[in-house]
Amino acid sequence: MLKPAIIVILALIFTGLQWRLWVSDDGVSSRTRLLEQADAAHAENQQLAVRNAELDAEVQDLKSGQAAIEARARTTLGMIKPGETFYLVVQ
Template identity: 35%
Template structure:
């Protein structure tokens, strides 16, 4: 009678241990959900950063290829005015 009780008790204990690990352990369901959320947030951030990197790469290429982009940047950001030009500012 002792062996008949011993094996099912061990199996039941193992089942309880594995279930506890599934619900509260390192690879638990809640832990996996949290990691999936963090992954989706990181993927969205990576997409935005990639778009920003592509824009900067295009600007670098334009700056390396011609002076038109340099002049445009100087006019818009630094207020460059060529000789014999008149600067006019219109306020709404």
Template identity: 40%
Template sequence: MRLVTLVLLALLALVHYELWWSKGGVRNVEALRAQVQAQQQANAQAREVNQRMATEVADLREGLEMVEERARAELGMLKPDEILVQLSPARH
């Protein structure tokens, strides 16, 4: 009877070892879940950026307003009849 108990305890210990510390164990599964969640968040952010860029590309293809806005903001371009006025912040 004692031998059967020892064998069963050994098997139980082996099962618990496999459950907690093996490659498919609980700790590894939790680490993989965390990696999946982090990757899903990164994917969501990338989808957002892609959506914004796709909208910007569509605007650039469809109209000149976006092109004009970028030329003004990034290159400082003006129309021939415009005057550039720059205001500096008030000093106290």
């Protein structure tokens, strides 16, 4: 008589533990969600690292060369050299 009751109790405990493992906030679904978030953060970090490298190269170019400064002044600020004629082509 006692054995079936023990089996039922153990089955309920096992079911409860499985519930916590698969469904609760501390279980497998939470781990999967965290891994997806980590992958997204890693991809974003890679994109930002590429952007930082491009910006660093631009800064080094601006620090070292007069041509880069001149090109930046022409495109961004619309500056021209003395004696040059500015033409604006409108399409």
